[in-house]
Amino acid sequence: MIQAQKGTKDILPQDIKTWQIMEEKALDIFNKSNFYEIRTPIFEATELFSRGVGDSTDIVNKEMYTFEKAERSITLRPENTAGVVRAFIENGLFRLTPPIKLWYKGPMFRYERPQAGRQRQFHQIGIEMFGSAEPIADAECINTAVKYLNSLGLNDLNVEINSLGCTNCRETFRNNLRKLILPNLEKFCEDCKLRYEKNPLRILDCKNPSCNELLKEKSIQNLINTDFICEECAEHFAKLKSYLDMLNVNYTVNKQLVRGLDYYNRTVFEIKSNALGSQNAVCGGGRYDGLVEMLGGPATPAIGWAMGMERLFSLIEQSKSQKLDAFVVSDNPAEALKLCEELRCNNISCDFDYASRKFKKQFEKASKIANFAVVLGESELETNTLTVKNLESSEQLNLNKSDAIKLICS
Numbered sequence: 226m227i228q229a230q231k232g233t234k235d236i237l238p239q240d241i242k243t244w245q246i247m248e249e250k251a252l253d254i255f256n257k258s259n260f261y262e263i264r265t266p267i268f269e270a271t272e273l274f275s276r277g278v279g280d281s282t283d284i285v286n287k288e289m290y291t292f293e294k295a296e297r298s299i300t301l302r303p304e305n306t307a308g309v310v311r312a313f314i315e316n317g318l319f320r321l322t323p324p325i326k327l328w329y330k331g332p333m334f335r336y337e338r339p340q341a342g343r344q345r346q347f348h349q350i351g352i353e354m355f356g357s358a359e360p361i362a363d364a365e366c367i368n369t370a371v372k373y374l375n376s377l378g379l380n381d382l383n384v385e386i387n388s389l390g391c392t393n394c395r396e397t398f399r400n401n402l403r404k405l406i407l408p409n410l411e412k413f414c415e416d417c418k419l420r421y422e423k424n425p426l427r428i429l430d431c432k433n434p435s436c437n438e439l440l441k442e443k444s445i446q447n448l449i450n451t452d453f454i455c456e457e458c459a460e461h462f463a464k465l466k467s468y469l470d471m472l473n474v475n476y477t478v479n480k481q482l483v484r485g486l487d488y489y490n491r492t493v494f495e496i497k498s499n500a501l502g503s504q505n506a507v508c509g510g511g512r513y514d515g516l517v518e519m520l521g522g523p524a525t526p527a528i529g530w531a532m533g534m535e536r537l538f539s540l541i542e543q544s545k546s547q548k549l550d551a552f553v554v555s556d557n558p559a560e561a562l563k564l565c566e567e568l569r570c571n572n573i574s575c576d577f578d579y580a581s582r583k584f585k586k587q588f589e590k591a592s593k594i595a596n597f598a599v600v601l602g603e604s605e606l607e608t609n610t611l612t613v614k615n616l617e618s619s620e621q622l623n624l625n626k627s628d629a630i631k632l633i634c635s
């Protein structure tokens with residue numbers, strides 16, 4: 226038997242209600258705050274990700290699903306910021322009056338070792354806000370994530386924030402970090418050795434416990450805890466904090482937080498849940514002021530985040546699939562279908578038995594999936610009435626059609 230690929234999962238009917246709630250709440254929160262949905266293709270030119278995500282990242286180095294077609298290198302999107310930025314530039318969205326606020330949801334693909342909370346095809350929901358470098362945009366961005374999580378009943382969250390500074394102030398930090406790491410470089414993992422060359426800050430994000438241990442060295446911790454960012458960046462960060470205070474968003478500053486992608490500057494953040502175990506990050510994001518220009522568009526500051534929907538799913542209270550309003554019990558499938566169509570036109574969700582099985586069987590099914598059984602037997606057809614049974618209270622009434630509809634809708 227052919228099975229689903231390792232690291233992929235079917236989302237089955239018993240779980241779909243929870244997924245739909247995650248999507249409905251997102252739509253509600255984003256609509257209220259003037260975010261427009263954008264849908265971009267699932268595959269893009271490989272170069273978009275190697276440039277846009279960065280070739281010192283795990284994503285580009287080892288996690289991409291890349292294939293050749295007609296001599297082109299194509300990659301299944303591992304994340305969606307690069308795709309949204311490409312669409313933003315290609316479709317001239319930068320001509321709109323800023324801020325331009327976009328959101329997306331959909332499957333992403335990364336070749337990773339599957340484990341709880343980590344799949345090869347997984348889903349993200351995210352926002353990207355273009356055109357404002359102001360810290361108030363950072364505050365709204367983070368607040369939108371928190372409000373969305375709150376709307377799903379999640380309140381036990383840790384919002385961690387940090388500022389990576391700008392290219393100027395980061396340079397000194399990078400050099401100092403390199404200096405302190407060099408004496409022990411041999412002891413770091415192979416990935417970190419590569420990061421040392423390409424993007425040493427990312428060593429702080431290594432998930433390897435032995436590298437983590439090496440980073441605990443006092444001089445390295447001292448460096449991490451220094452206030453290395455320049456005056457403008459410090460002011461930007463201070464304003465962000467004051468806006469978050471104003472919005473009652475609880476946060477902690479984690480000076481070691483750098484995040485996995487190459488393109489971030491200034492604000493980075495992560496939202497963690499204590500309930501998630503080792504894969505505890507639900508949301509990650511940050512400011513990427515240089516990316517639009519780097520990908521060929523006009524210089525445009527931007528900030529965004531992405532959330533892992535499988536991790537969200539495992540955190541929120543599971544909703545049972547909703548019951549139908551009615552199930553038509555009948556031994557005449559044609560009449561039952563006709564009645565169902567009429568009920569559906571009156572906004573009543575309903576179904577019937579195609580095989581006209583015994584009424585007892587039909588009632589059994591009805592009480593599992595519906596709130597009312599609507600009996601359409603010979604006598605009802607003769608008298609042009611319906612017998613409506615409330616499947617919870619077992620109360621039963623013989624009514625004309627319009628009263629039956631009223632009862633079911635009430």
Ligand code: ATP
Pocket residue numbers: 304335337342343344345347348349484485504506507508509510531532533534535536
């Ligand atoms: P992690 O450190 O867990 O690998 P990341 O830094 O690679 O995360 P991002 O690229 O920032 O993650 O993606 C944002 C969110 O998407 C993560 O916080 C997580 O919730 C989710 N996510 C990332 N990779 C996976 C995956 N393979 N399976 C399920 N969810 C994922």
Ligand code: MG
Pocket residue numbers: 283485
């Ligand atoms: Mg990852």
